[in-house]
Amino acid sequence: MRMPSIVSFALLATVLLADLPAQRGRRGQRPPQQPEQAAPAPEAKKEESKKPKAYLAVVGADVYLGTGQRMTGATVLVADDKIESVGQNLELPEGTTVIDAKGKIVSPGFICVLGNGMGAPRSAPFADGVNPFDPEIKQGLAAGITAFMAGSPGGGSSPSGSNAVIKLAYGDVKGMVLEENTVVAMNVPLSLADREKLEQAVKQAREYIEAVDNFPKTKAADPNAKEPPMPRGGETMVAILRGEKKLWINLSGGGFNPFGGRRTGAASDLPAIREALEISKLLGQGVVLQKPTSAWLAPDEIAATGSMVVISPRDRLPADPKDPDRTGSNIASTALLAAAGVPVAVTCPGGMFGGTGVGTGGILGQDLNTPHVDAAFAVRGGLDNRKALRTLTLDAARILGVDARIGSLEAGKDADILILDGDPLHYATFVETAIVNGKVVYEKAKEPLFRHISR
């Protein structure tokens, strides 16, 4: 079902290119007498189930699809918990609840690839530990977050990890866990022995998958044939190779010494990045590089493997004065990677006052209370404003391996929608309404958090 990321990226790019001129048009200039533009809606309609669907429509807003495209004065139609269609002049089924969003901006909910709190337990099992009434959920929704990865991506010399993509479905236990363990992670550099073990594991997993694929044939030839046994401890690797789990590779990251300077030793993690890309080649598919400080030095190498990147545009690592051109962080990393075609997700700075949770300590602009500020810093580094939204939406979803469900406003995806009072990446923009799984779960006017602030 899942295709290798590189292929899917290429496909997506093609789709995007194909769609761009057609869908985007000139802002607000679309003549209403173009019925074929509204066509996707009825086509997308699926067979009605027995229970009548509850329809919700967000009407009249400028809609950022999350793919990098934008539609003016469009309608997002939601049926139960899924998006039914997005388009202009959609015909609304009878009994649709309509939210008038004229003059507003609509965006997919933000996805934070690294997070904690907001109703998620600290460790597995997640489904049995979520707290759907955690007040932090409202705070996260106020920040535009509708999903994040809780737990640990993992680490060590072989892929491991225990995590879950949590949705901020306030008051809904079942709706809160989108999927568990979509991500496993490991560290580089590896020792020679670990490297050997990894190669062995990949080889065994490949053989197993091949054997399983061929099993019907084998069985036909020999009715007594046994089903091939899963290699010992090989489940994770098999899942990675089958595209069921995303493999993250942790790099050192651009730490931030609070008092500046004194951090000249950390030269470059380019060798580590290359080692990670070697692993990617070994697997024959892209990996996710977590906080590769020097990624800006090798965007094309990363793109060639179909890998993706998690980065904080604000993590600062001064260059080594002895080798200034090949060391240190770069605020343009995100832009350079995106330009090379590498999907990037942004995360918070890792300093002592930043953090991947929503705090109430008073420091603003450094944690998940303002994820859009991190995307804004990607723009500061040269990324296109509209593409920057993808670092919080579709690309983030792909990096978590859940892009089939969330990350963009497209028919069939989960109805996780934000209604904003301005440009999604503007510092003063607030979430007015947040919808998760088709339900309105946050309204600025009804929660104490920011109700007192008016524009």
Next chain:
Amino acid sequence: MNMQHLPRSLSFAACTAALLALASARAAAQDARPIAFTNARLLTMAGEPIEGGTLVVRNGKIEAIGKDAVVPAGARVIDCTDMTIMPGLVSAVSSAGLTQPPSRRTQPTQQRGRRSMPMPMPGGGGGAQDKAATRVVDGIYAKQPVFGDLLRAGVTTLALTPPGSAFPGLGAILNPDGKSLDELTEQAEGFVQIGMSIDAQTKKLLKGNFDAAAKVLEARKKPPEPKPEEKKPEEAKPEAKKEEPKPEEKKGETPPQPQPTPTPDPKPEPKPEPKQDPKPAQPQQPAAQRRPEPPKNPNIEVLADLLEGKRRAMLEISSAAEMLHWQQVFETTPKFQRTLVVQSYNTQQGTIDEVLEQAKSFECAVLLPPTLSTTPRSRMLTHPAKALHDAGIEIGFLLGSNDATVKQTFFRLMELVRTGLPSDVALRGVTLVPAKALGVQERTGSLEVGKDADLLVFHGDPLTPSSELHAVWRRGQKVPEKP
């Protein structure tokens, strides 16, 4: 309920005997005389308050009550002008006198996150227990001042709640006047305690044990078959071996019965249910000679009894989040006699009024802390008790586990009333509703003819700050002011 009834009558007899032996002749004579409380304001909990009414007590029972009730000849008359009489308090949830630190008290804060800790703790299930058949009363030391303190504060019926989540054991109903364990124990197996908690282990235990209990119940309902081996040979085979030693071990035990059948008549029958003994010699060998079934698990048997309607449960679900997790465990909650208990308002997990519909679906009373709550992380007050009452849910209140919390309760109720809860609901919530929760409403909880004379006599209205608890009567006996 015969067996539960038994210890009570025993203890009552013992109590009377003790009184006779210890107290003076005057006291004994007093006991025999009827007592008439006259000119009192009577808050009966069974109807409108009676102004200037008379309440007649004889042999520890209410003999007559009403505006026009006749004072019997020779009665000792107590003039209660300007006084209010209400039923004694029923504390349906408490940890009073538990010898170990009551882990359930501290656990909610640790397990469910403090104010400063916004997330639920990992699902480790530290508090999850699988000992539904263990009687909490067996772990108690009787000679503790807390019981007398509670009685003097107005608690005439006291429950003892086993601590922990999932199935921490069987709760007891205590006579706070008791001086020994026997006297203290009114019903050793008053109710099944069930505790919800947001962790995988608790959820697994809840689901697994209730499913198992449902199967046991199914088996019980089947007509007894002499030879079930034929039907289920695979199952029977391994059990058949186990069957062999049984008869020898079971020598002298009560005759085999398909299952214990508690009947309402209090026949003296020392141990009809050996499996419910907390430390039975052969806990795995219940009386079932002819039936080759797996050894009975007493913890499951207790639940089967519950499902069969022979027991009642206190079901502690303290937050909205726990409620939703409960519903995730049970799409439809099994049917059994129950009362919901909210131990404390946990705004970090949502208070119970956030899930009114779900709470309503339990079709039972809810016992709440007698306090207002707040919206999360703020001081904006909310009134969950009123919300539940307005939604048509019967509510009662928790009185805490010591006399200080009981004394505070009236002030707390005043606050709840001042903020919109009807005062009769507030008072029923500490008398009749908890009495029903414990299944003792036939005996106490309201001022009605035939019930025990468990009385609180107040100067003035109990829900005014100037009122004062003047006297506590338990079963027609005035409780001495000093121990």
Next chain:
Amino acid sequence: MARFLPSPQRFAWLVAGAGTFVPAQEANADAAAPAATHAHFAARLLPGEGAPIDDAVLIERGGKIVAVGPRRSTPVPADAIRHEHGSLWLSPGFVDLHHHVSGGGGDINDMTMPLNAEMRTLDVVKPSDDAIRRTAAGGITTTLFIPGSGTNIGGFGVLLKMRWGQPLEKLVMRELGAMKVAQGFNPERRSGDLGLTRMGSSEMLTQLLERGRDYAAKWREFDAGRGEKPELRPELEQLRKVFDKKVPVLIHTAGARDCIATARMFQDVFDVNMVLSHGCFDGWVAAAALAKRGTPVNLGPRMYEFDRYGRFVGTCQTYWDVGCHDMSINTDAPVVAAEELPLQAAMAVRLGLPYEPALRAVTIQPARQIGVADRVGSLEAGKDADFLVVRGDPLDPRNPPLEVYIEGTLVHRNGDVR
């Protein structure tokens, strides 16, 4: 696919400029007078004081602004070197009064004695430190590099221009920028063994300030030709400047109680120039009382208090609403990165502070509070030509300063610092 490839021109600077560790050429800095005249034309100019000027020109000579105004009505000298910035904006360089990172790291508190009025950060400035470069890259051209809040008096901070890699004297704007005092919380932790309570530290502070006040008074008398020449007390010489009102006091204070205590001490009891810095937590409760006194406040790095009603109460907005208008905003770098001062102002706007005062709070207002408004903080004739070229709103983190000028000299181009 072609459309997806990066445009080489667009990203060339990002990579090429990246590694050059040579400071931007200070072409005019050392040139002997007469200096060349430069005219910067831009779509909009934010003067820092007053309304924005559209289609504006800024004329600079010898590091000073000669004229600012609309292009139509402002005469441009014929010999001026013209810089056309097209659709870009000009903004004053930012001023941060609470900055700890120009010393190469860490060296900001001598933790032995509680009162260190004889110390100064001037001695630990490290002009080659990367932090200075980054700070300038963020558009912050002037900072007050102060000691930490570990002791009651940490010493004297130095007022610096963020001219990375230049000799120290080119950075220093005023050797004694401000005396750093810390009230409450931090100095209580381990500030020697005296003054571990607020009572104690208040008393010790008062005693020293009284000595300083009397010492300064004696010298003033002597200078005015009255009285004997006082004995020179080197340890009080710096403090003397405070009481001569040549150097203000910047007081680390948070919480309403301490805010009032600070205002009482440094406004009512001692007559000095002061700035109340931080004012966080529930400090806003005292804002009305501070407004009455006209207390200059320098708010941050905390931008809100999560209050008892579950609200994000914006600190700056609350002070502003009750009339505390002498307001600046800080980073307390490294608490918030030094280059993120404009983000701090942006976050204040997010939480309800109007835009105008937010911009002023990182430009002209801090310059006034520290006593250098005649030189920096706004784009006016006669002032230092410290300005930024930006794509738009300079507070928006999406708009990096494309060029940063200090005294007419280009000190940073976007891409110089990664």
